[in-house]
Amino acid sequence: MSSPNLVYSDVEEDLRASVRSLLADRAGPAEVLGRTETADPYDRNLWHTLAADLGAAGLMVPEAHGGHGASARETAVVLEELGRSVAPVPFLGSAVLATSALLGTGDELLPRLASGELTGALAVPLSTAPGSPFPATVRADGTLTGEVRTVADASVAEVFVVPATSADGPGLYAVDAAETTVAEVVSLDLTRRIADVTFSGATARPIVRGAAAESAVDSALTTAAGLLASEQTGLTEWALTETVTYLKGRYQFGRPVGGFQSLKHRLATLYTELVGARAAARYAADALAGGYDVPIAVAVAQARVSPIAVHATEEAIQLHGGIGMTWEHPAHLYLKRAKSDELAFGTPGRHRARLADLVELPA
Amino acid sequence: MTVTAGDLRGQVADFLATHDPKTLPRLEFLRARFDAGLAWVHFPGGLGGQDAPRALQAAVDAAFAEAGAPDNDPRRIGIGLGMAAPTILAFGTDEQRRRYLRPLWTGEEVWCQLFSEPGAGSDLAALATRAVRDGDDWVVTGQKVWTSSAHLAQWAILVTRTDPDVPKHQGMTYFLCDMTAPGVEVRPLRQITGEAEFNEVFLTEVRIPDTQRIGAVGEGWKVAQTTLMNERVAIGGVALPREGGMLGVLTKTWRERPELRTPELRDRLVRLWVEGESLRLAGDRLRQQLTAGAPGPEGSAMKVAFAELNQKLSGLELELLGEEGLRYDEWAMRRPEQVDFLGREAGYRYLRAKGNSIEGGTSEVLRNIISERVLGLPSEPRVDKDVAWKDLPR
Numbered sequence: 053m054s055s056p057n058l059v060y061s062d063v064e065e066d067l068r069a070s071v072r073s074l075l076a077d078r079a080g081p082a083e084v085l086g087r088t089e090t091a092d093p094y095d096r097n098l099w100h101t102l103a104a105d106l107g108a109a110g111l112m113v114p115e116a117h118g119g120h121g122a123s124a125r126e127t128a129v130v131l132e133e134l135g136r137s138v139a140p141v142p143f144l145g146s147a148v149l150a151t152s153a154l155l156g157t158g159d160e161l162l163p164r165l166a167s168g169e170l171t172g173a174l175a176v177p178l179s180t181a182p183g184s185p186f187p188a189t190v191r192a193d194g195t196l197t198g199e200v201r202t203v204a205d206a207s208v209a210e211v212f213v214v215p216a217t218s219a220d221g222p223g224l225y226a227v228d229a230a231e232t233t234v235a236e237v238v239s240l241d242l243t244r245r246i247a248d249v250t251f252s253g254a255t256a257r258p259i260v261r262g263a264a265a266e267s268a269v270d271s272a273l274t275t276a277a278g279l280l281a282s283e284q285t286g287l288t289e290w291a292l293t294e295t296v297t298y299l300k301g302r303y304q305f306g307r308p309v310g311g312f313q314s315l316k317h318r319l320a321t322l323y324t325e326l327v328g329a330r331a332a333a334r335y336a337a338d339a340l341a342g343g344y345d346v347p348i349a350v351a352v353a354q355a356r357v358s359p360i361a362v363h364a365t366e367e368a369i370q371l372h373g374g375i376g377m378t379w380e381h382p383a384h385l386y387l388k389r390a391k392s393d394e395l396a397f398g399t400p401g402r403h404r405a406r407l408a409d410l411v412e413l414p415a
Numbered sequence: 416m417t418v419t420a421g422d423l424r425g426q427v428a429d430f431l432a433t434h435d436p437k438t439l440p441r442l443e444f445l446r447a448r449f450d451a452g453l454a455w456v457h458f459p460g461g462l463g464g465q466d467a468p469r470a471l472q473a474a475v476d477a478a479f480a481e482a483g484a485p486d487n488d489p490r491r492i493g494i495g496l497g498m499a500a501p502t503i504l505a506f507g508t509d510e511q512r513r514r515y516l517r518p519l520w521t522g523e524e525v526w527c528q529l530f531s532e533p534g535a536g537s538d539l540a541a542l543a544t545r546a547v548r549d550g551d552d553w554v555v556t557g558q559k560v561w562t563s564s565a566h567l568a569q570w571a572i573l574v575t576r577t578d579p580d581v582p583k584h585q586g587m588t589y590f591l592c593d594m595t596a597p598g599v600e601v602r603p604l605r606q607i608t609g610e611a612e613f614n615e616v617f618l619t620e621v622r623i624p625d626t627q628r629i630g631a632v633g634e635g636w637k638v639a640q641t642t643l644m645n646e647r648v649a650i651g652g653v654a655l656p657r658e659g660g661m662l663g664v665l666t667k668t669w670r671e672r673p674e675l676r677t678p679e680l681r682d683r684l685v686r687l688w689v690e691g692e693s694l695r696l697a698g699d700r701l702r703q704q705l706t707a708g709a710p711g712p713e714g715s716a717m718k719v720a721f722a723e724l725n726q727k728l729s730g731l732e733l734e735l736l737g738e739e740g741l742r743y744d745e746w747a748m749r750r751p752e753q754v755d756f757l758g759r760e761a762g763y764r765y766l767r768a769k770g771n772s773i774e775g776g777t778s779e780v781l782r783n784i785i786s787e788r789v790l791g792l793p794s795e796p797r798v799d800k801d802v803a804w805k806d807l808p809r
Contacts, residue, residue, distance in 0.1 A: 058699055059707055316782065
């Protein structure tokens with residue numbers, strides 16, 4: 053096993069600073085909240101700046117395919133910041149899922165996704181766990197027919213990367229969004245939308261077939277599950293920081309509420325969990341970047357970090373008191389994201405079951 | 416000019432060329448290593464080091480270990496190395512440093528720590544052991560507790576009360592105490608496990624020369640802070656392999672004993688496996704931050720998390736063992752030189768792990784430290800700040 057690198061490099065810290073500054077300017081809590089009930093819940097201008105101008109969409113893509121030749125480590129840093137701001141951009145769907153599915157194929161779509169010129173989505177239900185059977189709801193027969201439910205970031209995708217099965221077996225196809233019917237559903241998570249995507253004889257361009265298609269989909273799900281832990285770490289950090297700030301300034305019984313030991317200890321527990329979450333998330337990102345110990349690193353990250361993000365955002369609601377239950381305070385956006393993330397790419401229980409097999413703890 | 420790892424490797428090679436670890440007596444070898452500035456390289460010249468970066472010590476230790484050189488048994492002399500030495504270096508006189516550091520490092524003189532008292536554990540500054548000036552000496556009377564190695568130690572670091580009329584943090588003074596001096600009595604303190612890993616130490620009119628005072632009279636709290644900071648650095652310093660420690664004991668039993676398995680126990684085991692792995696990674700991450708010269712504040716959190724994990728794991732082990740868990744290996748009072756946590760049986764591990772959330776800072780105190788020093792939350796209201804020690808309720 054190569055030696056893991058779990059600290060942030062200077063380059064990663066610079067990237068973080070740029071992304072954080074952009075999000076602070078353009079995706080403050082009031083803007084994000086205000087957008088959730090408009091006809092245009094995604095901020096496409098922000099997405100363009102992040103993806104194209106800052107180059108965040110092409111971090112994992114090699115330079116030969118039009119990307120920046122960085123790695124999952126840098127992508128994870130972007131996700132941490134996106135988690136801290138629950139910014140409404142299709143980074144997970146396009147820059148992580150669709151892009152990872154194409155990474156090993158060298159497909160012509162890669163440079164366009166990497167440059168941010170095109171926004172993509174991988175047509176799988178968001179809840180699909182790595183290691184799941186190849187999706188079977190879309191048939192390929194010259195054209196594509198079938199339905200995929202709860203696809204993340206589908207409503208702003210211009211192109212779909214679609215796993216579909218033909219008489220010859222599994223295949224991966226590229227489908228223009230105009231060829232599909234995208235029906236956005238009401239999502240638990242207000243800042244990452246899901247939609248049901250229907251293909252009715254859609255024109256499709258084959259990308260890869262057979263085992264290569266299976267491995268492309270699994271690799272995308274594995275990468276997304278591993279990197280989602282960084283987004284979840286960002287959610288946890290926001291929840292802790294925001295709650296600490298609030299409790300320092302909120303007076304009850306003649307003292308700042310944050311001075312009461314019962315609450316201090318709950319926050320110290322969250323900090324302790326954050327320390328473990330960050331280490332597990334960093335390990336998953338480094339393992340994905342270095343191509344070592346990936347299945348275990350990803351299973352540990354999802355089994356550990358998902359419940360921590362949910363716990364932190366639940367505590368944020370509780371410790372903000374009545375304010376935490378209101379629509380105008382952004383805490384609910386984070387809880388909704390954290391709980392949806394817990395279901396995304398396999399629940400913690402599913403990852404624990406997988407891990408038990410991987411590390412040989414038989415039933 | 417900064418010393419590099421390469422320079423040090425060269426020095427070790429030169430040293431080994433003239434000091435053969437196979438023929439030279441152990442103590443002579445260790446003294447020569449100290450004198451060559453290869454003991455703790457970050458210490459000053461003449462005191463076992465050469466002002467090199469602390470991070471380079473690992474390479475020096477590894478080079479000596481590789482050559483089969485004797486080590487100075489740092490586990491047995493951990494309190495001396497980890498706590499007494501940095502304190503003597505920071506606050507001792509030149510004469511004190513020259514007198515104490517060399518035999519401390521070689522292990523010729525074992526050290527213990529006389530800090531905690533029956534009435535002053537987490538609230539260390541409440542301590543009551545009195546030191547009264549008498550000519551060139553101080554006369555010390557009081558009781559200390561939880562003292563590891565006191566029955567083996569030649570020397571102790573000791574904090575006392577020298578002025579009861581000022582608030583508790585101000586009236587303390589720090590000494591080096593000769594454990595063989597008249598009036599020092601060490602009694603084993605038997606614990607929940609049956610063994611006596613620690614001691615109670617009774618000090619009855621013990622005479623300590625003023626030349627063994629460390630720091631100014633009344634500045635004992637400041638000196639003790641240096642000792643305690645170094646204690647916290649020492650905790651969690653060792654890299655563990657995956658499934659190291661208690662988790663490894665449990666997974667081994669799980670794999671070898673299929674008849675013990677149930678789905679419920681498996682789910683709990685895997686949860687703890689995940690917790691253990693993420694804590695192990697957090698330790699790696701903290702060490703990498705230290706090496707990069709940017710230590711993070713994660714240490715206290717890791718101590719809290721480790722204590723909880725070890726308690727959950729050792730509790731689960733007993734449940735997994737079922738009927739066998741009802742037995743205990745032995746209650747006879749033993750006096751181990753160090754805790755044999757993994758070498759004893761499950762019942763011992765369960766009971767000993769209860770101390771993990773108490774020793775080296777209770778989890779409650781550590782959570783206060785995290786919330787106040789890391790998260791910046793308001794501190795507890797202090798009712799004892801401006802009250803003379805003698806007027807505090809106790």
